[in-house]
Amino acid sequence: MAPQTLYEKLWSSHVVHQEADGTALIYIDRHLVHEVTSPQAFEGLKLAGRKPWRISSIVATADHNTPTDHWEQGITDPVSRQQVETLDANIREVGSLVYFPFMDQRQGIIHVIGPENGTTLPGMTVVCGDSHTSTHGAFACLAHGIGTSEVEHVMATQCLLQKKSKTMLVRVDGELGRGVTAKDVVLAIIGQIGTAGGTGYAIEFGGSAIRSLSMEGRMTVCNMAIEAGARAGLVAVDDTTLDYLRDKPYAPKGAQWDAAAAYWRTLKSDEGAQFDKVVVLDAATIAPQVTWGTSPEMVTTIDGRVPDPAQVADPVKREGIERALKYMGLEANTPMSEIKVDQVFIGSCTNSRIEDLREAAAVAKGRSKAANVRRVLVVPGSGLVKRQAEAEGLDKVFIEAGFEWREPGCSMCLAMNADRLEPGERCASTSNRNFEGRQGAGGRTHLVSPAMAAAAAVSGHFADVRAL
Amino acid sequence: MKPFTVLDAIVAPLDRANVDTDAIIPKQFLKSIKRSGFGPNLFDEWRYLDVGQPGRDCANRPKNPDFVLNQARYQGAQVLLARDNFGCGSSREHAPWALEDYGFRVIIAPSFADIFFNNCFKNGVLPIVLPAAVVDELFQQCEGAEGYRLKVDLAAQTITRPDGQAIAFEVDPFRKECLLNGWDDIGLTLRHADKIRAFEDRRRAEHPYYFA
Ligand code: SF4
Numbered sequence: 001m002a003p004q005t006l007y008e009k010l011w012s013s014h015v016v017h018q019e020a021d022g023t024a025l026i027y028i029d030r031h032l033v034h035e036v037t038s039p040q041a042f043e044g045l046k047l048a049g050r051k052p053w054r055i056s057s058i059v060a061t062a063d064h065n066t067p068t069d070h071w072e073q074g075i076t077d078p079v080s081r082q083q084v085e086t087l088d089a090n091i092r093e094v095g096s097l098v099y100f101p102f103m104d105q106r107q108g109i110i111h112v113i114g115p116e117n118g119t120t121l122p123g124m125t126v127v128c129g130d131s132h133t134s135t136h137g138a139f140a141c142l143a144h145g146i147g148t149s150e151v152e153h154v155m156a157t158q159c160l161l162q163k164k165s166k167t168m169l170v171r172v173d174g175e176l177g178r179g180v181t182a183k184d185v186v187l188a189i190i191g192q193i194g195t196a197g198g199t200g201y202a203i204e205f206g207g208s209a210i211r212s213l214s215m216e217g218r219m220t221v222c223n224m225a226i227e228a229g230a231r232a233g234l235v236a237v238d239d240t241t242l243d244y245l246r247d248k249p250y251a252p253k254g255a256q257w258d259a260a261a262a263y264w265r266t267l268k269s270d271e272g273a274q275f276d277k278v279v280v281l282d283a284a285t286i287a288p289q290v291t292w293g294t295s296p297e298m299v300t301t302i303d304g305r306v307p308d309p310a311q312v313a314d315p316v317k318r319e320g321i322e323r324a325l326k327y328m329g330l331e332a333n334t335p336m337s338e339i340k341v342d343q344v345f346i347g348s349c350t351n352s353r354i355e356d357l358r359e360a361a362a363v364a365k366g367r368s369k370a371a372n373v374r375r376v377l378v379v380p381g382s383g384l385v386k387r388q389a390e391a392e393g394l395d396k397v398f399i400e401a402g403f404e405w406r407e408p409g410c411s412m413c414l415a416m417n418a419d420r421l422e423p424g425e426r427c428a429s430t431s432n433r434n435f436e437g438r439q440g441a442g443g444r445t446h447l448v449s450p451a452m453a454a455a456a457a458v459s460g461h462f463a464d465v466r467a468l
Numbered sequence: 469m470k471p472f473t474v475l476d477a478i479v480a481p482l483d484r485a486n487v488d489t490d491a492i493i494p495k496q497f498l499k500s501i502k503r504s505g506f507g508p509n510l511f512d513e514w515r516y517l518d519v520g521q522p523g524r525d526c527a528n529r530p531k532n533p534d535f536v537l538n539q540a541r542y543q544g545a546q547v548l549l550a551r552d553n554f555g556c557g558s559s560r561e562h563a564p565w566a567l568e569d570y571g572f573r574v575i576i577a578p579s580f581a582d583i584f585f586n587n588c589f590k591n592g593v594l595p596i597v598l599p600a601a602v603v604d605e606l607f608q609q610c611e612g613a614e615g616y617r618l619k620v621d622l623a624a625q626t627i628t629r630p631d632g633q634a635i636a637f638e639v640d641p642f643r644k645e646c647l648l649n650g651w652d653d654i655g656l657t658l659r660h661a662d663k664i665r666a667f668e669d670r671r672r673a674e675h676p677y678y679f680a
Binding site for chain 1: 494
């Protein structure tokens, strides 16, 4: 047989039916559900008199709207509360494999709880009405975000209509420098290929620098594949994958584990497999990254400067930069390290796992929040992450540094709850999107790694974590 | 789903690249559990001078006179002319719902984000990809002539300009068929229910650990 890419293996093992034009029905193993993109799907299902095809494929939680403090007061915003209660009612009626409702010990961001409970397994197709479903590709899953109509389609048929993507290999060779993390790697990749660079592709991340990342780091990289335009990101299975999964509650056990692991080990691109496109980066040249604009591709290094639109020949590009700088309130040529921040957000499905919190805490330890920083929010990705962090004493480190230690949820990643920026406020954020208004109307977001976010919090401005 | 056959309508030009779904419909409106009513909040942050809140009547809000959709000449537009990477960002289907609810049935751009592109078809909205140079020319014509209209014929796969010139466009045959007939994907898929069941049985036997 001709050598196959990992994507091709995953694709061909899920095709139920194929139309002449290549549109295929793909079987879905795991369906992740949250409160924002599901109510209309449940309603549509009910109106059409249809039943869910396989309830045991559903893993659900409430995360986008839930508050991150004062849980004793419940959800005070009536519109948010209605959405969360609608999910409760729908799951009660329909059923699921796992449901972690608001305030459950294991509730959290859907993309954090799936893997940590072992409900995301290699070789699966995973979908969710959320674009950052690409996160789960770190486990060699074919995982991607879908719209609400597709949520309904998957519930009713256990399938998705799909066209095969092209394949791209992004290889990061060599060793990452000290203080350089998975977040910096993926921002550097997006800076190189652009936010539309991966459109139409499934990106497999490979190379020694990716192999050396933990599962947490690989999830950070795959999480942002969508910010490069790719619906799916992938990393091949290796020992790191299997070691992470072995004891997870929903991972197979005993003989089932052995059978599964033997299969999972085949989930990698074959020697000599052809990709439609290959991009290579040298890990040693990647420095800590900071975005300066309103798109993740508008990124530079901590020792860089805000770009000067006058130096850009292409008129569309120049205008894009001018617009971004105006929104961001930045002057051309300002050194990144001179930009002051008002708030810091450490959290989101990109960077709210235990390793992220450890990295932030290592910087915060023995230091304190700079006087000009109004607030530093640390929002763990799930209840399990929160308790693990507390067992390690990370909460104390943060609190002593003047940071706020919150309950899990999406929080200020998209500011659907009360956590948000005021108009004009500037934020160092470990989330994935710096779009206009993403963290609150008029808010200005700079994407960074957890260590760099903590460095900004204690310095009052962006600072090179390698020099702290 | 509403079928789409032929549309002859006013065109509105939205001259910026990378218009993301947060801009199309800001997240505070995602809290609705309904599928309709998003039109008044389409492009909310650009369209109004104050901050929009869900459930609030938009009729009396201060409008941004500079925003293209607020200009008298583009009222009633059903074709949106856009730039590269339109609809990037989140998977929220509220974006095509808002566009459709506002009245747009066709979006023309040099490129679209994948998920958004897909979501459009499921909601009776036709996204059309044309070469950047062709889109550029449409922008110039549209901005240069008040009341500029385009005729979009899905069956023939043509866009006809006021000067009579026809532009051919590509559309996936399966999507085209569904859109022309207003077919719902779920009904179509369930015709293959036996195949799905057979596939599932096979998979359960081979990989029982996915079915725990
Ligand atoms: S943390 Fe942010 S990106 Fe992730 S699921 Fe929540 S809102 Fe979406």
